[in-house]
Amino acid sequence: MDIRRMLVLVEVARAGSLTAAAASLNYTVSAVSQQVGQLEDEAGQPLIERRPRGVTLTEAGHAVVRHAEKIERIVSAAHEELRDLAGLNTGTLRLGTVPTVTESFLPTAISAFREHHPGVDLRIHSAQLSGLEHLLESREIELAITWDRDQPDSSSGTGLNSELIFRDPNVLLIPANHPLADRRSVRMDELRHEPWIIRTSPNVLALLQTACEAAGFDPIVTFEARSYQEAQAMVAVGMGIALVPRLSLYSLRNDTKVLTIVSPRPPSRRIVLAHRRGERLTPAGTAMRKILIETGRAWKPAVLEQ
Structure with a gap:
């Protein structure tokens, strides 16, 4: 059965007449009557009894209204939940x-x-x-x-x-006692003989290889760290140098030094x-x-x- 027609019947039951239901729904009386008639066709039996002073529901009409009111409550709850979600009150x-x-x-x-x-x-x-x-x-x-x-x-x-x-630019991390530690910047080709430390990741390795190849050499990787903090620790003890994103330096060890690579500049993230x-x-x-x-x-x- 058509849910909209079922809800029209609910309003007829509440109002007690087709005329009052039409006024409540902002329909014409004939439109309400037509909706109820089509619902009765779908149900295959009468749903209302017309009386001189309004209408009453048949037993079948009561059954339809009972289920329609459940649907009405579900739809109302859905609208309320959607309003809460849209208003970011839940979810x-x-x-x-x-x-x-x-x-x-x-x-x-x-x-x-x-x-x-x-x-x-x-x-x-x-x-x-x-x-x-x-x-x-x-x-x-x-x-x-x-x-x-x-x-x-x-x-x-x-x-x-x-x-x-x-x-997020990539920068060079070196030990504080490295020969380049008194510099603020360095060229990539000056690092061709340095051992490198990377964070274990194909994407990180590919980025380092791209930067080194642009300077004409292949990197020698001596340590693969599980995190950038682990990489910092290995740089600090002289295991190698590291190309790291600036975002990873939220906590920098005082026994390391950060340099900018100026030529060729490594790709940013x-x-x-x-x-x-x-x-x-x-x-x-x-x-x-x-x-x-x-x-x-x-x-x-x-x-x-x-």
Whole structure:
């Protein structure tokens, strides 16, 4: 049976007459009568009895109204829940992130989101690049703060849209007692004989290889670290030097030194906000997107005391 006609019958039952129901619904009396007649055709039996002073429901009419009122309550509850979601009074937002973002500007963004939308349940997943892409594609998260290499339209081959937050330059990390420690900058070709430390990741290794190849040599990797903090520790004891993103230097050891590589300058990382292509963000996702972009673009690394 047509739900709209069922709800018309509910109003007829409440109003007690076709005329009063028509006034309540802003219909004509003939339109209400026609709706009830078509509903009776669908039901295959009378639903109302017309009397001199209004109408009463038949037994079948009472059954239809009873079920229609349940539908009415469900629809009303759905509208109320949607209003709460749109108003960010409830709901869940699942966000993915890479560790360097978690350890830098993400805490500020989380605080801002919770201050403005305390009713939203925020879930954070920290993973590496391939893990975040899987979480997005499997719909376990709605948004991901991730990175890619600084090249145009880097997401065109995936089912994801990415929006640039900012560019994160790669810098050189050396021991404090290194012969280059009194310099502020260095050319890449001066480093051809240096041992290198990298964070374990095909993407990180590819970035280092690109930077070294542009200067005419292949890097000699002597240590693969599980994190940038581990890489810092190995640099500090002289195991090698490291090309690291500035975002990873939220906490810098005092026995290391940061230099800028000026020629050729290594590619930067693009810190991006990614979501599934062609899908509209939820109200919570839209609010978080705005906060992440504003927070990320305003974020400045702590002054690196040397």
